[in-house]
Amino acid sequence: MHEWSLAEAILEAIIPIVKHESAGRVSEVEIVYGEMMELELDILRFALEELSKGTPLEGSRFMFREEKASFRCNSCGYKWDFEQAHDTLPEDLGIREGTSGDRESPIHFIPDLAQALMRCPSCGSRDFEVESGRGLRIYKVVLEG
Amino acid sequence: MEDPIFDRAKKKLRKVERITLVASGKGGVGKSILAASLALTSANRGYRTGLLDLDIHGPSIPNIFGFNDELVAGKEGLIPPVVNGLKLMSLGLMVGGNPVPLKGESKRSALSFLLAMTEWGDLDHLVIDMPPGTGDETLFCLRALRNMDNAGAIVITTPSSLSRSVVARLIGLLREEGMRIYGLVENMAYIKCCGETLRPFGSIDDDFLSRYGLRILASLPIDLSIEERIKKGRFSELPGDFRYQMEKLLDELVGVG
Ligand SMILES: [Zn+2]
Numbered sequence: 001m002h003e004w005s006l007a008e009a010i011l012e013a014i015i016p017i018v019k020h021e022s023a024g025r026v027s028e029v030e031i032v033y034g035e036m037m038e039l040e041l042d043i044l045r046f047a048l049e050e051l052s053k054g055t056p057l058e059g060s061r062f063m064f065r066e067e068k069a070s071f072r073c074n075s076c077g078y079k080w081d082f083e084q085a086h087d088t089l090p091e092d093l094g095i096r097e098g099t100s101g102d103r104e105s106p107i108h109f110i111p112d113l114a115q116a117l118m119r120c121p122s123c124g125s126r127d128f129e130v131e132s133g134r135g136l137r138i139y140k141v142v143l144e145g
Numbered sequence: 146m147e148d149p150i151f152d153r154a155k156k157k158l159r160k161v162e163r164i165t166l167v168a169s170g171k172g173g174v175g176k177s178i179l180a181a182s183l184a185l186t187s188a189n190r191g192y193r194t195g196l197l198d199l200d201i202h203g204p205s206i207p208n209i210f211g212f213n214d215e216l217v218a219g220k221e222g223l224i225p226p227v228v229n230g231l232k233l234m235s236l237g238l239m240v241g242g243n244p245v246p247l248k249g250e251s252k253r254s255a256l257s258f259l260l261a262m263t264e265w266g267d268l269d270h271l272v273i274d275m276p277p278g279t280g281d282e283t284l285f286c287l288r289a290l291r292n293m294d295n296a297g298a299i300v301i302t303t304p305s306s307l308s309r310s311v312v313a314r315l316i317g318l319l320r321e322e323g324m325r326i327y328g329l330v331e332n333m334a335y336i337k338c339c340g341e342t343l344r345p346f347g348s349i350d351d352d353f354l355s356r357y358g359l360r361i362l363a364s365l366p367i368d369l370s371i372e373e374r375i376k377k378g379r380f381s382e383l384p385g386d387f388r389y390q391m392e393k394l395l396d397e398l399v400g401v402g
Contacts, residue, residue: 002218002221002222002223002262004220004221005153005220005221005222005261005262005264006149008153008221009149009150009152009153009261010149012149012152012153012156013149013152090241090243092241093239093240093241093243094215095215095216095217095218095223095239096215096216096217096218097217097218098217098218098219098220098224099219099220103215104218106216106239106240109218109222109223109239109258109262110236110239110255110258110259110262111254111258112247112251112252112254112255112258113236113239113240113245113255115245115246115247115248115251115255116236116240116243116244116245116246116247117240117243126244126246127246130251134250134251134254135148135150135254136149136150137148137149138149
């Protein structure tokens with residue numbers, strides 16, 4: 001549940017731009033995020049709305065676009081998606097969520113650990129490329145006034 | 146636009162009162178043990194201390210402290226477990242016994258997330274166990290810490306000539322990237338035997354030190370009992386000589402201000 005932390009990071013990245021451009025407020029923000037982040041959009045949106053109160057982003061429209069994850073093996077050339085990748089994750093690894101006690105995959109917190117924890121579903125190699133679906137970026141900010 | 150995750154990482158580092166990087170030209174010179182001992186000594190002295198393991202390929206901090214419980218996450222991210230009075234964070238706590246074959250962009254991004262996601266709370270002192278050498282990870286860390294006057298590095302080496310030549314490259318890189326270097330720590334410097342002090346690997350000569358304008362902050366003995374203590378889960382009981390050197394080293398750092 002690190003969505004709150006991400007929301008803060010997103011706002012902290014945008015607010016200086018608004019100030020720099022001497023704009024009044026932000027009407028629209030588009031965020032592109034990798035599928036591997038396993039974001040809970042409801043929580044992220046709620047966090048953004050709550051944390052933006054009293055800032056130039058209050059009332060802004062937050063839009064999200066997911067970039068699907070894809071992987072390609074350097075040993076055998078096999079390609080696979082995130083759903084299939086999940087099956088190769090070791091089950092004994094997890095991070096416990098403090099309040100609910102649920103266990104979440106470390107990849108939820110550090111998406112790049114996919115490279116360390118997954119294997120090629122076809123040949124078992126650890127030498128593969130993460131072709132897409134990793135990070136998070138602010139794709140568009142629409143300023144007003 | 147700056148990457149919001151990296152931005153957050155930098156912001157978190159800026160909030161810490163004092164950051165000490167423990168760096169080495171290559172692996173196997175005792176970097177992690179030094180970082181762990183220094184952090185422990187700092188926590189024992191009452192500083193709110195964190196120990197961050199950025200050695201991706203060989204994260205050994207959890208092993209040193211014998212910590213292998215599950216990590217817990219809070220609303221804001223990963224909560225560093227408190228062990229022997231200090232807060233630990235390491236990718237090792239997330240990957241179990243798996244190798245960590247990260248490369249290029251994945252490496253930088255993983256470190257960025259690790260720095261951004263860790264909830265240290267208020268810290269007086271953060272000790273960072275740096276990746277060995279002058280590769281991607283080291284460059285990344287230096288970039289994250291650029292222009293922060295709360296950070297400085299200790300370089301650890303053994304007295305042998307090979308490690309001195311690798312250490313020269315590291316010193317060059319740190320300086321070029323604007324990182325302050327407090328000085329050198331010489332590890333495996335001597336062994337006490339039959340009432341005598343032997344220096345089996347020789348000494349770091351004064352020429353080397355004056356060429357780089359550095360001094361030796363501490364000389365650490367070859368002490369086999371440390372490995373023994375780690376195996377028994379009793380790392381926190383640092384041996385006498387070692388503890389004395391760590392106290393001295395900490396005084397030096399605090400003295401720098
Ligand atoms: Zn394959």
